[in-house]
C-alpha cells in the first residue's frame with residue numbers, strides 16, 4: 001500500500017489527460033434523429049494529488065465525461081488517458097488505479113454483510129492478506145464502519161451505505177478516486193463525516209480526487225480547483241476564488257458590533273440581514289467596486305467592530321452568473 005504522495009504517479013505525468021475529447025449521442029424524436037453533443041472539445045489535465053470539482057448544471061456533460069475517463073463509454077472523438085492508461089482498451093488495468101463512487105448506484109452486494117463485500121473486493125483486487133487487513137482496519141476506523149460491518153447492505157441507512165460504498169471504492173488504495181454526487185441525499189452530519197474522511201485520505205495517501213456535485217459545500221471543503229462545464233464545454237478552470245472574481249460575485253462581510261445598531265446603512269453595500277437586535281450584520285459588497293477595508297471603515301463610523309468575517313460567495317450563484325454571462 002502506498003503511504004506518501006511522492007510514491008504516486010509516474011513522474012509528473014498527469015493522472016487525467018484529455019485533448020479535444022468529445023462524445024455525441026443520437027436520439028430519436030418521432031421519426032427524426034437528432035445528435036446531442038454531450039461533451040465537446042474537452043482538454044484537461046489533472047496532476048497527481050489534486051482535488052478537482054467538476055461542476056455544471058444538469059445535463060452539462062459531467063457523467064458522460066466520467067464514463068469516458070473510466071472506460072465505460074467510448075469517446076466519439078479526441079484523446080484521453082487516465083492514470084497513463086487508455087480507459088477503454090486498458091479498462092481492467094485501470095480498475096486497479098481508480099476507485100469510483102456513484103452516489104445513486106451501489107457496488108456492494110445487497111444481501112451480504114458489508115464485511116463480506118469488502119472481502120470479495122479484496123479478492124478481486126488480489127490484495128495480500130496483510131494489505132487487506134491493514135487497509136480494511138484503516139477504512140473501518142476512519143469511516144466508522146464497525147457498528148454495521150455485519151449488517152446486510154440493504155438494511156443500512158443511506159449515510160451508512162455511502163460510507164461502506166466509499167470503503168469499497170478505496171479498498172485497493174486507488175491513485176484516483178472519482179466521486180459522482182457522493183453526498184447526495186445525506187444529512188448534514190453524514191456529509192461532514194464523509195468530507196472529513198476524504199480530506200484525511202488525501203492528506204495521508206496523496207490520492208487524486210475528481211468529484212461532481214451540486215452541493216457547493218463539497219466544492220468549498222474538498223476542492224482546490226474547479227472545472228466548470230456548460231453544454232459539454234469547459235468554460236472555467238481555476239480556483240473557487242478565481243471563479244467568483246471572473247463574474248464579480250458578491251462577498252459578504254459579517255460584523256459583530258460592541259453595541260446594537262438596528263438600522264445599519266453602509267454605502268457601497270447591500271444589507272443582507274442582522275441578528276441580536278443589530279449586534280451582528282451581514283453586508284454584501286462587490287469586490288470590484290469597493291474593498292473589505294473600505295466597508296470596515298464605514299461600519300466603524302457607526303460602532304466599534306469587535307469581530308469580522310468574510311464569507312465566500314455562494315457557488316451556485318457564481319455558476320448561474322457564469323452561465324448567464326454566456327447566454
Ligand SMILES: Nc1ncnc2c1ncn2[C@@H]1O[C@H](COP(=O)(O)OP(=O)(O)OP(=O)(O)O)[C@@H](O)[C@H]1O
Pocket residue numbers: 025026027036037038039056057058059060061062063064065
Ligand atoms: N445515453 C444517452 N443517450 C442520449 N443522450 C444522453 C445519454 N447520456 C447523456 N445524454 C445527454 O447528454 C447530455 C449530458 O448528459 P450528462 O448525463 O453527461 O450530464 P450531467 O452533467 O452529468 O447531468 P446531471 O447533473 O443531471 O447528472 C444531456 O443532454 C443528456 O441528455
